[in-house]
Amino acid sequence: MSRKLPALLGTNPGAPFPDPETALREPDGLLAIGGDLSPRRLLNAYANGIFPxxxxxxxxxxxxxxxxxVFATDGVHLSSRFRRQLRRSDWTVVADRAFDQVVLACATAPGRGGHGTWITDAMRAAYSTLHAIGHAHSIEVLDGQGRLVGGLYGxxxxxxxxxxxxxxxxxGGSKVALAALARVLHGWGWPLLDAxxxxxxxxRMGAQAWARPRFLAEVRRLAALPGRVGPWDAAFGLPAASLGTASGSEGHWAPV
Structure with a gap:
């Protein structure tokens, strides 16, 4: 019996991807090889539940x-102990102030067991381009002196x-970034965050495992709705201490 192989993508960045349901079981989810990291190809991939x-x-x-x-945006959990710590915190959460710095920090963070090595120079350049056209965003956690103490991008x-x-x-820097992002997204009416x-x-923070058919159906529905293209910096400015209160997203992607 011949072994199933992933699809080979061509040079046309607008060509459709194979059906994600045809992805390999081993390694889990490998769907295709090749293509490029152009904005058109990347946005098409994400809108269909696919990532490089x-x-x-x-x-x-x-x-x-x-x-x-996935996370429900009203279901990110912060422990009671951590919330108490945040009430005394001088950290703030902002967005799209230091995108390239956040991506570099994710790629070079120590203690990741090599998991940052996939953020290659080509990947960093591709997501920087997506950021410039308003589709990739960074969430930054700053201390009282304005230093970057955590963050995420997507x-x-x-x-x-x-x-x-x-x-x-x-x-705790990444926990704060994730919880703050979830709170803002929930307020916008965005119910789901892919991890x-x-x-x-x-x-431990409340992530759920969704079967792929359920995930794909929801992603395709949400991706087709009007979004927020462009910088998100005006939508943030959230004190981390507010995440320690009993309201908001505290229900109940690489490690801290």
Whole structure:
């Protein structure tokens, strides 16, 4: 019996991707090889529940794993102990102030077991271009002196946000970025945040595992709705201490 192989993408960035339901079971979710990281190709991928993930020296690989790890934007959990700490915090959360710095921090953060190595120079350039055209966004956590202590970045298509990576320069920085993003998205009426692949840290914060058919149906619905293209800096300015209150997103992607 011949082994099933992933599809090979051509040079046309507007060509449709293969049906994600045809992705391999082993390795889980590998759908296609090749293509490019042009904005058109990337936005088409995300709108169909597909993302690129490969390491330096590998061909460009595209994935749609089953199950998919997601957060309900009103279901991000912060422990009671951590919320108490935040009430005394001088941290603030902003958006789109230091996109390239956040991506670089995600790529070079220590203690990630090599998981940042997939954020290659080509990936950084591609997402910087998406940021420039208003579809990729960074969430920054700043201390009282304005220093970056945590953050995340991802891609917005329609009313769907796809988290790519996050980091902590100080303990809890990425938790604050994720909780603040979820609170803002929930306020906008965006119900779902993609976290791609599960890990214990995400599960502790309230991540859910959705079967791929359910995830794809919801993504395609949300991606087709009017979104917020352009900078998000005016929508943030959230004190981290507000995440320690009993309201908002505290229900109940790479580690802190």
């Amino acid at each position: 993930w490969y390491s330096q020296g590998q061909p460009l690989l595209w994935w749609s794993p089953d199950p998919r790890t 891609v917005a298509v329609g009313r769907m946000f796809f988290g790519e990576s996050m980091f902590s320069g100080e303990s 791609q692949v599960e890990n214990a840290h995400l599960q």
